[in-house]
Amino acid sequence: MREELILQSEKRLEIEKDSLEAWLTAHSNPVSLERIDKKDVPALQILQVNQSNHSIIRERLEDVNAALARISDGTFAICQECKNEIPEERILIMPFVNRCLICQKKVEEAKKYK
Numbered sequence: 001m002r003e004e005l006i007l008q009s010e011k012r013l014e015i016e017k018d019s020l021e022a023w024l025t026a027h028s029n030p031v032s033l034e035r036i037d038k039k040d041v042p043a044l045q046i047l048q049v050n051q052s053n054h055s056i057i058r059e060r061l062e063d064v065n066a067a068l069a070r071i072s073d074g075t076f077a078i079c080q081e082c083k084n085e086i087p088e089e090r091i092l093i094m095p096f097v098n099r100c101l102i103c104q105k106k107v108e109e110a111k112k113y114k
């Protein structure tokens with residue numbers, strides 16, 4: 001029943017993985033902070049943006065890889081907290097999610113009060 005959804009998500013995840021990896025390869029050697037003139041504000045800003053992009057892209061790649069791993073072990077689209085199926089609409093928007101909306105909200109609430 002969900003085979004179509006899983007196949008479709010797997011394709012999207014593979015494409016996303018390729019483009020994320022391509023981005024990381026293209027930006028694999030960001031100029032180090034030491035080599036930049038500290039008065040060169042635009043260069044510093046670009047470096048900062050690049051570094052934060054790097055961590056965002058890397059995190060996203062980890063999420064994508066984890067989702068692909070869940071496809072192989074058969075736990076894809078199943079909420080890791082409550083073990084219910086994650087609704088199809090949610091998977092279509094974000095194929096790498098591992099929680100249903102209710103559990104996701106609970107986790108975010110819990111984080112807020114830490």
Ligand SMILES: [Zn+2]
Binds near residue numbers: 080
């Ligand atoms: Zn859940």
